[in-house]
Amino acid sequence: MNRRDFLKNAVMSGAALTLPLGMAPFLSMAEGADRPDLAVVRGASPARITSAAVNELGGMRRFVSRGDIVVVKPNIGWDRTPEYAANTNPEVVAEIVRLCYGAGAKKVKVFDHPVSDARRTYKQSGIAAAAAAAGAQVSFVDERKFKEMAIKGQILKTWPLYTEIIEADKVINIPIAKVHGIATLTLGMKNWMGIMGGWRGRIHQRIDESLVDIARFVKPSLVILDAVRILVENGPQGGSLSDVRRLDTVIAGTDQVAVDALGTTLFGMKPDALGCIRIAHSAGLGNMNISRLRIKRLTI
């Protein structure tokens, strides 16, 4: 959020509080569009539902400015092909890359710090090829670019994080929705584990607090939760097609807590089932009360 947006939002929300309820629609029109907090789009084409979701939120130009260096952070954690739903859908990733360039981005970088061998995860997930075809700079993480950073979180005081994320003008998080042993589900905030260096397994001791610490440090401009296929068993890496459900859905939003909160409902859960959502909400990082959010649902 730049200063201008901040001032505009502050004025608008200030105005909203003082005006009678009936005036709200006019205000949102004044804001440029009838913008929802979250867009949930369902449809057969991963690329089309992705661009439709971004469109509902005001289009990529709202998030990416001309000349920006953008990091698009998918989950490329595992040596699995797309139909196993262990990594973000490659078509979703490629579409986001195209939209960023369409909005005038100077460079779009795509990378992840995988658990399995990076060569295999990049290749087998289909993400490296799809993102590169869309013009992204796809690279393996370079160990030298992890720098100890003062996170000043509740649990993580300092941790080596990937400098390209911190130095980027805009960061777009595109996780995939999966079940996960220690974290129950892995959604948006959990995806930040992929920018951590060092011996990451240690954060399992206080996983929820640690994830919120990182999420607070790296605020994304946009989050697209890929639920084209979700993993309902054997997460986070699956391995059997029977572990996968096809939902043909993406959820997009700017509030990473809200996106994750709505993401839990894909699994028939409530937002407070996830510790990191509860903690992030009470820390003021975002809003987990789905009933208070404007959600635009669309099927194309």
Next chain:
Amino acid sequence: MTMKNLRRFSQTLFLLLFLWLFLQTESKGANELGYPVKIFLDADPLIWLTTILASRSFYGVFALAITTIVATALLGRVFCGWICPLGTLHHLAGKLKKRTIPNKQVFLRSQNLYRIKYLLLTFLIVAALFGVQLAGLFDPLALLIRSLSLAVYPIFSYTLRSFFDGVYTWDIKFITVGSEFIYGFLKKTLLPFSQPLFFQGIFIGLIFFLILALNLREKRFWCKYLCPLGALLGLLSRYALLKRSVSEDCDGCGVCLRGCQGVACFSGSPGGAILDKVKEWKSAECLVCLNCDDPCPKNAVSFGFSRKQAPAALDLGKRRVLSSVLAGMAAVPLLRITPLAKVGAAEPTLIRPPGALAEEMFLKRCVKCGECMKVCITGGLQPTFIEAGLEGIWSPVLVPRIGYCEYRCTLCGQVCPTGAIRKLNLEEKAATKIGLAMIDKGRCLPFAHNMSCIVCEEVCPTSPKAIWFEEVRLRDRYGREVLLKQPHVDLSLCVGCGICETKCPVLGRPAITVTNLGESRSKDNQLLLS
């Protein structure tokens, strides 16, 4: 182009082909490598012959080995002089030797040492006949690939990486930009994906550099005196049709001897008869380098096809041959008087790669070339020392603390030249156990310290996961209730890949470890009833 230049061209071409295939022996992320990286080992008749003798079974492709045999029978040791990449490296290293010795001393050198290689060959073949495969330790191609994989390439990578990392940390504007550009290019071409690190890299490297250094004593020392493959090819080339002939114009000046890459052009002791001996030629010792052709001032030397001219007899000495035979026979019990073969007494950390044959057969097939270790995606495959007995030295063992076996990777089986590691498809791989993981409850965080963890469960690659957890309510020292997930291993599902051990946050001595108990390849080393 003279024949000599043609030979140089061939040597360069094959060396570059070899090195290029060596660089391709690395994952690019696909399931298949896409290049026949073991083609040189396929063409190696010593590996082929000893493997067949030791394992008493045929294996894989042998068309190339037969081709080498036929080519040698017709043309002599062209493989040594024109193709062998180690031979070419020796040829180059030999150039470092000063050429200050007068002609006469050429004759004075270690003329009888050439027998060593035949005696070594005898030893290796007899040992193979009795079921011990030791040829890989001395075979020039296995030796070269092993040395490059485990020592030379890691040194190369380490040197370049530390140089570019140094420039990177200086962070001087234009220099660093340039160096990073070059580094990026090198990473895509010559450098390995990650720095290879191997146990015993230093010893294997020292042996290799020592062998190269022997060229300073005498050029192509290895090829002339030690190489068992050279000996085998020498025996095959005794009746080769391509022969060297010297016309009556020869005045015995000895110029031809200086360039000789073999020990082909002289025998006997130095003395009055030297000049006559210049005409003499041992086909078995000739590397067909053709160095003797051009410099002859009388133009008396020529190579051509002929069937006449009986080859000089190979005199190794009956006692020496008998000794090698006996040594080869004695090596078998000497290497086997170890309790390692007893059920339950084998080294439990000897986790063999997936697709490895049962240990006894594995040792008869493995030629210790190190291809599997070179290609291993996580670097977990390491050379053994004596875990598998001395017979199994430098054979592959998975060390999960260093790297695990990637669940869907089958590269080690694809590069194994002798089928010691079978080539598996993905279904077979998923069903192949290389061991079993077990939890050390005294170190595991949720068991021993009431702390949350289960990294092992997260990374377990099977579906359903072999590692499952039980939710338990415990109390901490202040009586507060803690809800914990405690991991357990389902031994029927565990394949022993070791990723749990690799990623276990309890470093050094992990809380979950894999041993080879339960490995599919063994009939006896089993735990489960069914």
